[in-house]
Amino acid sequence: MSEVILEARDLQLRFGGVQAAAGASLTVRADERIAIIGPNGAGKTTFINLCTGYIKPESGSVVFAGRDITALSPRAITRLGIGRSFQIPQLFIENTVMENLLLALSAREGSWSPFLRLDRHPKIDEMWALLDIVGLKQTGHRIVRELPEGMRKLIDIAVALALEPKLIFMDEPTSGVSSHEKFQVMDTLTRALDARATTAIFVEHDMDVVARYASRVAVWSGGRIALEGTPDEILNHPEVLETVIGVGV
Amino acid sequence: MPPEMIFLAALDGIAYGSLIFLVAVGLSLIFGVLGVLNVAHGSFYAIGAYVAASAVLAAGGMGLPTWLAFPLFLAAAILVGVVIGGLVEALLLRRIYGKEEVLQLLVTFAVFMILEDAQKVVFGVRPLFANAPMNWLGTVEVFGIFYTRYQLILIPLVALAVLVGLRLFLRRTSFGRAIVAVTQDREAAMAMGIDATRIYLFTFMIGASLAALGGALSSATTSLTPGIGSGMIVLSFAVAATAGLGRIEGAAVAALMIGLGRSIAVYFAPEFDVLIPYLIMVAVLLIKPEGLFTTVQTRKV
């Protein structure tokens, strides 16, 4: 068993009268692919937001690679090696796809020289390769605003991967992808993650995807983990079938 | 400085703050609903003042009783707000909602430049004043010092009435509640079937009318000269930003702070009275970047 890379302990947060996190805890090991499932409003995205510093918990802690990151800013957490993609892709929509990736590259490399042209970054080939992995090489020069949602979701993930994080959170990576392409997308993503030995935590609604790509599943309900286990255990659990997947579906 | 002087200074500060409040609250309301910072707001103040003064002078010339000035003030304010404000919103602003903020700002900046000159062409450059309403109300004596009832009582009362009236309007009437809904969440409000176009138009008219009302009230106490609008706009920016843009009660508090700060400065440090509004604004924003009365909202990701 590999070492623990992320440990969230008893995170609590209320907002607007809703218990968005109610003792959320999760321990993640470096070689894991964890799927987070649960109904809407269960606090899945809140959990990601808490772990990446977008919002701060009222109590509880998040430890990453032995360091307490609970109070750190998203920026500091990103620099420590946590990347994330978003439910609604967060991209520089007026820029080209490649520029989005190159900005991530510059951030990673710290290459901010005013004499450097962004589009002549010495490591630009690496970004083209990355774009190729997610199957979007042909979109490199397109303006993000003009691309469909599904592609944007992948670009969002590619941007996070360009940072070469040790751990990546992906918020519904396949939500904008047509169902017959989902596996293909997840295959390429998994290859990219494997190549970089990146730990991944992803929120997912499609149980087929969960079954195939997760090493462990956490079922979210009411701001905390109601159940966890292997995909086999979870996906056959009667309670999960009822609350998450919906009986008869 | 004896304590009664502080009290006297405070009386001046309240009168001054009340006037700024009337102008600033209109600016704040417009921003809250339309999301546009109206640089031309000072021009509504100036035009309201000129129209009111001309009307009062004309009424005086016809031998009409002086008390008529007060309904005339209101009429002038509404006229300016509805006609000029309405035209600006319907012809110009409506075309740029959703465009970049910079462009919206600049459209109102252009309107400001045009109205400044229009006002000069229509009303001339000669200082104009109509002090009959102020004199008609007479004076009161406080600690042996004469104050005009107009500045000491009427203007603060009007400001208070506007504050209370706006609150009631926004909370109790369906139209007011629709305005609040748009302020809080534009998209949700529109999804609920609220006619945003109409809300925007009326809010702009109300905001412009308030600025014009401030101008109308000031026309009895001050000489109207070209350029009065450009000074007022910066002052009301300061009030609105200190309070937090879109905050109505906050604007009242900030206007009072600035009014009091200024008049006390005239006693203690007359060299710095003009700096007071800006210093208060910068100090407040340093501590609370979104203004005194605004809560920070995070973007949904």
Next chain:
Amino acid sequence: MIRRTLAAAALAATALLALPAAAQDKPKELVVGIATFLSGPASVFGVPGKNAADLFFEEVNAKGGILGVPVKPVYVDEGAGTNQLISEYRRVVQDQGAQVMFGAISSGSCNALAPVAEDLKVVNIMWDCGTQTIFEDGKWKYSVRTQGHAGAEMMATLLYLMKVKPDFKTIAVVNQDYAWGRESWALFQAGLKALKPDVKIVAELFPKFGAPDFSTEITRLSALRPDVVLSTSWGGDLDTFVQQAAARGLLKQSTFVLPLAESSMERLGAVMPEGVIVGGRGDHYFLHPKHKNSAEMQSFVKKYKEKTNVYPIYPTFHMNQAVTGLVKAYEKASAAAGGKWPTKEQVIAAFEGLEFKSLTGTITVREDHQGLEDQLLGTTKRVPEYPFAVYDNMALYPGKLVTTPVGQKSLEWFAKVSQDLVNDKSIETFTYSK
């Protein structure tokens, strides 16, 4: 590339510079550029100045122009800001070929334009600005002033106050916060110290230029109860101040001294009570006790009133002096040059020692290019003939008496002013008559 271009440019420029000055033939027209406030608060002076200039140049042209050359006035807005004013001023000289410039109303503009006029070698008539420092601290070959300066205005005001209210003990000042407000107070204060060292200055207030509200200042003055309140404010500021002070009984409580009130009297109408000391930056007054019935004055007041619906105020008289002075200087220069069209330098030379009649008296331009102008002060009185206050109990101070002598600085001269001046024999006095 750039270097070569620059070299070429330099050559071309040198060629331009080397062009000889054009021979002094009579031009087709004489372009006169006039810097005046067409926007901003000071347009209360600027626009009357422009209206008057239009009238006067019409008259000049109706008589065949200057030495037979028609005059074409071109206006430049002083309200656009100093830097813009300077470039406009240059454009009018260099592009539109103005030979004479009138610049300007604000002392700040005059200070800024004087060196520009030197550079451009253009006749510059400072037609309205008042700062005494311009010819006391600097020498300007191409600039002249066809009216008095702030020193003369403040000296006459001080002497008049000493004459009509010799026993006051406290004074407060409320001046606009800019050079004129500050400088006029510095001068007045220096003279006051010399004449009446025991007077207590209870408040020195400098509200912002264009302030819409003087409530706090008035509260303070009401509490301090000074014998005299001096304010050299003008325009909208003065109107607002007087109005608010009158409403709150302050004008009854203290003697107000308002050296620029002449320009506000008609507007203030019934607000202005009796007993306020007033002046008009010189001897300008459409009811001037000596000249109100002259044909020129009557015709001017009539024409001006027809055009603008109001009585003329002092900037219109200053404009008259500038235009008259210009005509006379050209005539004098031409006579000296044997009837030829004079060069700019000859015109400037003609200004030195020039004496000419204005609508309200006689102006003499000294060798230092400073004009000597009489100063008229009075105390307000209400009469049935006009719906506004008029001057009564007037005193006319000869320009020579109240103007700092050539070579001296006004502040120093004020500091040693003597009591004799208050009742000098050359001062004429008048009371109001129909």
Next chain:
Amino acid sequence: MTRQIIVGALLLIALIVFPLLSPWSTVILTVALCEGLAALGILILLRAGQVSFGHGLFFAFSAYVVAFMAAAKFGREVLLLVPIATAASGLVAALVGLFIVRYRAIFFGMLNLAISMVFFSLLEKLFSITGGADGKRVPRPTLAGMTLERESFEFWMFYITLALAVIAALAVARYLVSPGGKALEAIKSNETRLEYLGVSSRKVLYGAYLTSGLLAGLGGAIIALVSGHVTPELAYWVRSGEFVFIAILGGAGGVAGPFLGALMFQIIRGYAAVYAPETWHAVLGVMLLVIIFFAPAGLYGLILGRKRAGDAT
């Protein structure tokens, strides 16, 4: 890209040649270049979606530094005055920027306005030091040790300014395509993502703010020298608004835009001053509306045939 270079080159050639044909225009053109420099600073901030209604602060600050130094015994030399005054404005931008980069949108604009108005008020109030509203005269300094007559001084100042403007424009063009410049666009479109790249948007904006302050400072220093007089009006909010006006008029699409805008602004203002001396503000206002509604990419965009600001990079 090539069309941009052509536009820039044509503009440059026109600027080089025009003063030779029409000597009176040198000062007006120099003033236009100075305003163009300030507007170039605004353009940088516009890339980040921010607009400052207070860059008059830096413009006026360096102008007053020049005025004070030129009036003092030392520093009567253009080659000394310009860099020192520009650096002084840069220093002010560095200080103000420390906290102003925390704000966005309206608050960014209004805080800039407030600070510049504080400076404006101080310039007016501190009469004994600054000369109050009348301002200060700037005695003509030497240029490279030479004492020049007005005409040759103006002549050389124009070409020096032109050279500086070209250098500044090229440097800014370079900066805008560098990672830092592109990160500015990222601030405009998605600051959240920028933070999640581990990039401090404040630092990125700080760099831009500093640069824009330096550019406005450079413009202010030169305008003080060529007009020979400084007044607090240089710091007034309407002046700052004009810089934004110029930036939009010219178009934020490329670095030649602000200069194109500044020239156009001077031309319109010049004509308006002659034909409508009492309503030239209104003429400018109408012009601004026309640009915003019918050519939002500005003159530069019109020339390049683009419809939207920001398409050209």
